[in-house]
Amino acid sequence: MNWKQKIIDPDIVMKKIRPGMSIFLGTGVSEPRTLVKRLMSSNSRKLVDLELIQLVNFSDTISLKTLDSHKYRLKTFSSGNMVNKAITRGLVDLIPIRFKRLHRLFESGLIQVDVAFIQVSPPDDSGTASLGISIDVARAAMEQASFVVGEINPKIPRIFGDTFVNMSEFDMLIYSQDDPVYFERWETGPAFDRLASRIASLIQDKSCIAFSIGPLFESLSKKLVNKHHLGVHSPVFTDALMDLVKSGAVTNLYKNVSQGKSIASYAFGTPALMAWLDRNHLVEFQGIQTVFDPVNIGKNPGFVAVIPARKVDLSGRIVLHHGRGNVISGPMELMDSFLGAQISKGGRIIFGLPSRNLNNHSNIKPSIKRYHNQLGFEESIDMVVTEYGAAMLNGLSIRERAQAMIEIAHPDDRMALFNRAKKKNMLYPDQIFLKESSHLYPHEIHEQQTFKNGVKVRFRPIKPSDEEQMRRLFYRFSDEAIYYRYFYCITTMPHSKMQEYVNIDWNHTMSVVGLVGEPGEGILIAEARYLKGESDLMAEIAVIVDEKYNNLGIATYMVNLLLKLGKERGVEVFTATVLFSNYKIMKVFKKACPNLKSEREDGVYSITMPVGHADGGG
Template sequence: MMLKKTPSWKKKVVSPGDVLKKIEPGMNIFIGTGAAEPRTLVNCLMHTKGYGLQDLTLIQLVSFGDAISYKALQSKRYRLKTFFSGWVSAEAISAGQVDLVPSRFSAIPLLMKEGQIPIDIAFVQITPPNRAGYCSLGVGVDVARRAMAQADLVVGEVNHEIPFTFGDTFVPFDAFDMIIESIDPPFYFPRFPVDPVFDKLAATVASVIEDGSCLAFTFGPIFEALPKHLADKKDLGIHTPFFTDALMELVKSGAVSNRKKGLFKGRSLTAYALGSRELMQFLDKNPIVEFQSIDKVFNPMEIGQNHRFVLIIPARRVDLSGRVTLHNSKGNVTAGPGQMADFFNGAEISQGGYTIIALPSQNRQGTPNIRLSVEDSPDLLSLPESIDLVATEQGIAHLRGKTLRERAQALIEIAHPEDRPELVEGAKKINILYKDQIFLADSTRFYPADIETRHMFKNNINIRFRAIKPSDEDQMRRLFYRFSDKAIYYRYFSPIKTMPHEKTQEYVNVDYRDVLSIVALVGEPGQQTIIAEARFAKHQNKPLVDIAFVVDEVYQGYGIATYLYQMLARLAKDRGAQGMTADVLASNRAMLKVFEKGDFPVQAKVEQGVYALTIDLTTPKN
């Protein structure tokens, strides 16, 4: 019987106690982050007493492992210096036991290089070396290389349970001055439960993510719920700080190809992985996941090279101007305003890129998350000019390029229906909304979000259809002023010259029961333009609806009018109508042809140059 030969690298292994003997008071010790936290070394450091283990500064970029505990920090033998105010550090920062370094993540390697963040010892978790003598940094690259280059003593903790990952992760075994073997498993990060409201919120967010987009992922119920709503997308890319179980699900769904990315084509780019044992097994020797240092992952110029980069930020509250409050509770893993700056800039640089703020319309206590003002809130992200979209489970508010009044209208429309009347009145009092602003309280409960749809027309014109909203007032005015005098006469049967606020707001405020209006939009999310509108109004005491529609002249001839006509017929029939009526000028041959080609028989009477049409919805054409 042959005995298994002991690997030669094990001859270099020492005990954690041997490492601790090298520590002297006042030293700065770099420690890996999250699942890359060398837990055996850190646990020994936390629980061992000795002359040298005093007045130590622990440097950890993101503090959400479990070895550095709040209780241990209370011993006053250690201080934690971190660049991230989440997880254990949030509570300790408030108590004055942690030093928070406000900094963009992309700038941290330079701070270390310049000696602004001095490091005496580096504790780094690694895999066992391969046959070529190289270890992998596993699931946390961040600034480990920079820390190792600066430290006088580099200690590697070999953990047999972490994955051997690809990218900028390979380190020669002889780069380590001391080696210990881990007796602790990696830190496995728990998954978040998903309430129904977050599932609906994720569906809303997914509705504005286009095929070929590049995404950044982090943690929380929104990201847990997103994969199933993105599973039917095509050619998504990943450029993200964190690789998670939810992201693994998205990759496995087939929606992620990374083919449309500007950098690292064919590979998902990340700096950290946090998740389950299954995730660690998925990442082991997986060539489609690329681990790089934070100066690459957080570099705005590199982020911006990805076409249509989408940044999704879970938020706590939003006010009517677009200012955002981020989460600041213990257990939060999303970054703060400083850490978000790099990704904000990257989304702005990216061609077709945009930022989505996502939050439920109310919190768990039933109080509103969309408010008049969040000016006095902690963790305020006061970058309203950088917020493109805000999503709640009630819908999407498009803010890019909008005035404060238009922003307020759009945000009120996605607030919880119970909160909208108070927001309208409050906005009027502080002159954000017009004093005469119409608000149909009942309509907030009847908005037909379910009728939203998309359709691809010839020449690859992708058009989104949805019910009209009060915040469409300015867009509808602009549509009106793009029409020729002839188009206006065909639609309104009179030579109307102006469409002032008083008239337009009456037009866009409908009750969705007696009157339903559909608008057609083109363009990227956050920059969409209304190019057509169709509506029906119920006849009094008759099971009929009167219909009318108009298409921007630039987009005529693509079949949009025919599609709107079919959509109105279906919606009217679903709501109990037996027929439709319409008045069309005899000279408007194009519109008459739309009715003639429809699925239902049409009767026509001509009176003074106008066709009075009646469409029978109960008897389809043979």
């Protein structure tokens, strides 16, 4: 039978519907809008007590008004757009479930489908069409339904992968009279650009990334264009992701699932994206049972899922977005990404949010109890990023988490958060906070260097939340090393002393720490600082390195870094006092500044290093 003989008017389709039927609707962007509009607007007495099944709803065809008529009831698996209000009013049945398990629900018949409305691309000469821009459980719904209707839309791209169906699988066909649900590109801004820069610095070459929609991803794609050999294993494909692939940063060569191809289940974007996806051999769409499978996700090394957060509290609990701007919006829907990241070698989940919302109120809260759509399981939250930095929460106590979260809040909000944290006994009663330092913290200092034996060290300014790591570093030193540093034997370094050391007055002091290991799992192994004297032109310098990492060139690098930073900040001369027997640090100073001057008296060298004439090398 020629498939064109199945083409009929939508009204004929409506006459086939009976009261009490369950109707599966194509999801999100692939919603068959002409059929749904005709269903919603019909006054037929037969079109009552109907159950509509749709995984994610984004269009305006199903409204609160039509649901309120009680002719139809929507069953969905993800909150978004209109659905949130409808759920609150009891007009929508929300089934919380992990996306990976959805396919099994349909295949087993636990979710019963009588009718399937499916949007497809125009068929080719062999009668084969593409499910196009939404590959979830459409196949399972078609297999279970006794009545399957295809809506042919010429604006639906033919996308490779597990997307093709034959016209023989449809009982009836109609031509679409409506455009697909398009998404305009999101406007971004300076805060999102800075936030994206922070996140991009945490994504390594050869990582496998997962994207969603929203302003964060518009900015992030621009910040990732200089990466190499990225892979894509993502729930959705967007215009921003298209730009990243076109930049050459994505090659998919280091993936183990669909190597050489970017894979997704949904496309959300503009007509330009749809045109680019059409017959594009770089992209494949697979069902959610493949894309959301934690095992498949975990097979890809370096899997990184970036998830926009709405709010976060001082203990690391997350509030997720809901509504049109969020595709995967519920805690259960994120579980597959969490499990996949845990399986993936070097995998991680990064939660990102601006420090303040559009009303200029802090997005970091003492508590998030009053907010809906909480993620929970804060013990699994490793990393939260704002435009002011990254809070690495893995392995931290509640007190340490509170410190780390305060440090990435907007500078003007930190004092209030600090005071609330003390009242809630999240911080020590004697905890100190230097308000002025919040605005002076030198965020721009961020470097990485590879030393002998391939040891990679990341350098950044010290933070108050480094207190515990600095204490651990102190207790790893030998008595001799402590004597060289402090000129007398110190046996303890309690909180009262160490917190004074890590809370920096950046007007007079510069302190840089070195860390080894991946971000979020880094161990602090070195610190160098200078402290200005009575004159801003002169400063005393000191450097300490974990003895396990001696003789690699780390100390020399840090001294050179301080020389450069001091010069930029108007320091002309560094001074140091060195014991005669501490030949190692003398060697470091001479290498960094060959023309230094030294005077020896009573077994102690007094060192003078002209900053402007230092070697400045690494």
